Amino acid sequence: MTPAPEAIPGVVLTAEDQAKLDKLFGNWAWIVDSESSMPPVSPLVFRLLTTDRDAPYAVAEITEIVESDPIVTARLLGLSNSSAFLRAGKPIRDVRSAVLRLGVHNAFETTFTEMFGMWVRHSSRKALPDDDLLDSMWLEYLLTAFCTRELAATLRDPSIEPSAAYTAGLLHDVGSLALCWAEPVLMGRFVRAGYGIGTPLYDLFAKAHCGLGSELLRSWNAPRELQLVAAHHHDRLPAQELAVISLVYIADHLHAAVLEHESSQFRAQHALPHACFGAPNEDVTAALTALGLTDKVEGIIERVAAQGERIETLARLPD
DSSP, rough: OOOHHHHHHHHOHHHHHHHHHHHHHHHHHOOOHOTTTTOOOOHHHHHHTTTTTTTOOOOOOEEEEHHHHHHHHHHHHHTTTSTOOOOOOOSOSSSHHHHHHHHHHHHHHHHHHHHHHHHHHHHHHTOOOHHHHHHHHHHHHHHHHHHEEEHHHHTTTTTTTTHHHHHHHHTTHHHHHHHHHHHHHHHHHHHTTTTTTTTTTHHHHHHHHHHHHHHHHHHOOOOOHHHHHHTTTTSSSSOOOOOHHHHHHTTOOOOHHHHTTTTTOOOOOOOOOSSSSOOHHHHHHHHHHHOOOOOGHHHHHHHHTTHHHHHHHHSSSSO
């Protein structure tokens, strides 16, 4: 399981920092309402979410969505021909063939990740001077998404589609990204100081980024399920109306375990703290027990760790 995020040696929040963060976390609503707030995610992202991946026309619809954006087209073709995704056969030169090679569900996840990653890049790097912080957060989102999907696939609950669980994991922490966008230097110090785990400031942060993420997704007309995941993924033992919230809650505790697993294929070690949760608590254990996953979590961690090359390929944010 994941230990608490450790502060970077020498990074300490001053009293002034704490006062500013207290104000930011206590008054986050302006970030949603401000004219200078983060730009919305591309409508293509939410069009993709409405695609029925099991329908006969799914390949054609995903192909059409990808071809609507030349950058996404180039990225998908590049990924389908990369060592992380390549299967036996000749190089792929058109989107439809890429979708067929990857399979509809893999193509959906890859396309969704690319579109969201492009938004992260273009909406955030202009405001965030700290590339390491943004890259670390993006890797955290990907790890959560992969872990959530593996949890869903292992659970085999017909009401939870693994691709939908992946999406929920990828978008769950958009509120943290928005806080970094609003106050990049201040939030950079907060993350490097270990998120203030165990202090009242951390509790304010958890409430703020959950509320902010949910409101942003609502304002962007995201599906209600994604809004609920963003709003409640920090609730203690989330016996929620949606089981996927519990899966994201669990997945958000698995980052370090994945990166440090003996079968991990991650080439790079990332110095910044991953995840804004403290050490796993009794609620994580209770959630795993309630879902019947206690004896399966190590296998889930191992399967995600083994996909390190693929995750790192996706983690390279487009310029």
